[in-house]
C-alpha cells in the first residue's frame with residue numbers, strides 16, 4: 001500500500017488519522033483538500049510534508065489559467081503562501097515550496113515550460129528524499145549498540161518520510177543488519193503517533209518493540225535497559241538546536257542525566273541554515289480538543305484551560321550526534337552541519 005502517490009493530477013495519501021485500524025487511501029484533488037489533510041495530520045512528519053508540499057504547489061498550479069509568465073508566477077506565489085500557512089514548524093515544507101518557486105522563476109520561457117520544470121522539480125524532490133533517507137538510515141545503524149534497548153519518540157518511519165524513515169529508518173536498518181535491538185516506543189501524547197503509527201510500522205517490519213507511556217521513559221533509562229535514544233526532527237537550527245515532537249526535550253534531558261547517547265536523525269533538508277539557534281523556531285500550538293480527550297472520548301472538563309504545544313526545543317548541548325545522509329554531525333554543529341551540507345551539494349541533483 002502506498003503512503004503517498006501523485007497520479008492523474010491528484011495526491012493520494014494513506015490517511016494517518018485512521019491508522020492502525022483502517023488503512024484508507026484518500027484522494028486530494030484540490031488545494032483545499034491537501035491543506036486540510038496537512039492541518040489535520042492525515043499526512044505528517046517533516047520530510048513527508050516537504051514532498052507533499054512540492055506536489056501541492058504542482059496541483060495548485062494546474063488551476064492557474066493565466067498564459068502570461070508574470071501573472072502565472074503571481075498566482076503561484078498565492079498557492080505557495082496558502083501551503084506555507086498550514087503548519088509552521090517543519091522546515092521541509094517551506095524548503096520544498098521555495099524549491100518549487102525557484103524552479104518556476106528560473107524558467108524564462110512560456111508558462112508551459114514553467115509547468116514542465118516544476119513537475120520535474122517535484123519528482124526530483126521526491127526521489128531525492130528517498131535517497132537521503134536510505135543513506136542516513138544506513139549510516140545511523142552503525143551507531144546503535146548491539147543488544148540494546150532504544151527509545152524512540154513520535155513517528156519517523158516511512159509514514160513520516162514517505163520512504164525508509166529517519167530515526168525509525170536507522171532502527172530498521174540496524175535490525176536488518178542483524179543487530180539484536182529492542183525498540184521502546186513512546187506513545188507520544190496527545191495524538192499518539194508512537195502508539196498508533198510507530199507500532200504499526202515496526203510490526204510490519206518485524207522489529208522487536210514494546211509500547212510505553214511517555215512518562216515511563218525515565219524509569220526505563222534509570223533501570224539500565226536503554227543504550228540509546230533516537231528521534232527525528234522538524235527543524236534544526238544552524239547551531240544544532242532541534243525542534244521535534246513535544247516530549248523530545250524531556251527524553252533528551254533524561255538521556256543526558258543517565259549518560260545515554262541521544263541522537264537526532266534527519267536529512268539536511270531539515271536544517272534551517274537561516275536561523276542561528278532554536279529560539280527563532282516557531283513552535284506550533286494546536287487545538288485544546290487534542291488534549292481534552294481522543295476521538296470521541298473526553299476525559300477533562302470542557303472549561304479547563306489547555307496548552308497544546310506540538311513541538312519542543314532540544315538544545316544542541318545535549319545532543320550526542322545528528323545523523324544525516326552525508327555523515328554524522330558532532331558538536332560544534334555550527335561547523336559540522338555546514339561542512340556536511342557543502343559536501344552533499346557536490347552530489348549532482350537539481351534541488
Ligand code: MRU
Pocket residue numbers: 041044045046047090153154155156157160161165166167193231232233234244245246310
Ligand atoms: O506533528 P507531527 O506528527 O507532524 O510531528 C512529527 C514529528 O515530530 C517527527 O518526529 C518529525 O517530523 C520527524 S519525521 C521523520
